[in-house]
Amino acid sequence: MMALPQFFDLQGYGHLLMEGAAITVGVGIAAMAVSLVLGMLGALARLSERRWLRRTGAVYTTVVRGVPELVLMLIVYYGGTVLLQKLLSLSGGDIRVDIDAFLAGTIVLGFVYGAYATEIFRGAFLAIPQGQIDAGQAYAMSPGQIFFRIKLPQAWRLAIPGLGNLWLTLLKATSITSVIGLTELARQSDLIKSPTHKPFTTFFLASLLYLAMTALSDLLRLRAERWASAGFRRS
């Protein structure tokens, strides 16, 4: 116990680990927001009555869930930059395009996890008994009213366990943003392990930080579940 503060200090490198953790949380939250929006839109598209929307949604979830995040990350960040450069330099001259790594990481992770969120929301919407929707129609509710009053409140309740799981996966997947130059927790640990000559301690501390984040997330998920099922509790 007595050596605990020194243990976390990591020969003066401890604060860098904290900075990495802050970036991890930042990218994680931003990407989760993007994936929730994309997931909701995707689910609506997949359940739409228009065929082209259903097709687009299906292509999105099939392709994105089928390609590793790392590959997509590299395609968007490097491929995207080169493509933009080629396009912009058609008008002549040498042009340097710089996509911010934080932004690129957020977009790619949000895009990838949006596909998983699509399936979670879709499942949630499908789980709502048809009878309730028929009842809404019988009351002459508009499709919008049915969506906001019947479907959405229940979809949240059904989707939260899946989304909580998605968040944990996404949070850990932020470590792949290190390849595009983002110095998040995993990359920061990798950098610190060599000057300190303490790989085990460094990675152990990093895993404790990840664990703290996920444990806290689980608490929040529990509260969100209670909130969303306020009108549905059985006991």
Place this chain on the structure above:
Amino acid sequence: MKFVRFLAVVFAVAALAGAAQADKRKLIVATEGAYPPYNFVDADGSLQGFDVDFAKALCEKLNADCDIIKQDWDGMIPGLIAKKYDLIVASMGILPEREEKIDFSIPYYQSPTALVANKSAGITAGADGFVDPESLAGKKVGVQRATAYETFARQKWPKVEVVVYDSSESADLDMTAGRIDARFDDFIVLQNGILKSDSAADYARVGNIWAEKDFGSKGEGIGVRKGEEDLRDAVSKAILDMRADGSYQKIDAKYFDFDIYGE
């Protein structure tokens, strides 16, 4: 929060031609930051090491304003091609696979290789300054499995009993346990391993240091995008200038007790 930073900086082609040195050229240099003593981060997060000091001196010679940035090793070459930066100074070996994607300057250093032996083993240097193969006869030399060191040892020292290990750490441990007489490896690895251990006093380097070219490799070069021959040649010339005016040797002395240029 600094969210969207999407900038397109237009570089005048004329400035790259560099005929008139009216204003300083702006260059971004990438290094890894996880390969001490060549490049690593300090406790305040700043970059340090031989590569970093070398890059700074190089920029001075090129009369350029430089930003030195950290880049993960896996994205190092793609980042250069995507123009995230202009130069790679990250102890990158000049390999044929890499030369297909990018250009390299002349080598700015060559990884050193040496033999470190137990002082009581009677291994000595020969007339050429390198280890005398005769003094190695019947001795046990530890090397890492499937490396250029193993091949070299088996070819050049037929009378040696080569003992292979999975890692340099386990070879070091066996040497301190007295099971082998000498270790043949990257000298920086040996300096940070066996020569830093508790029983370091029992061991010493025997003879000269081999350069990478003795193993058929080219050494470490500075990566430049293909098609930028002017910049590549300017870098190569700057390396030679730094050798000539002694600024290279000054940086070398700060990190190593031998000349890593490998002449």
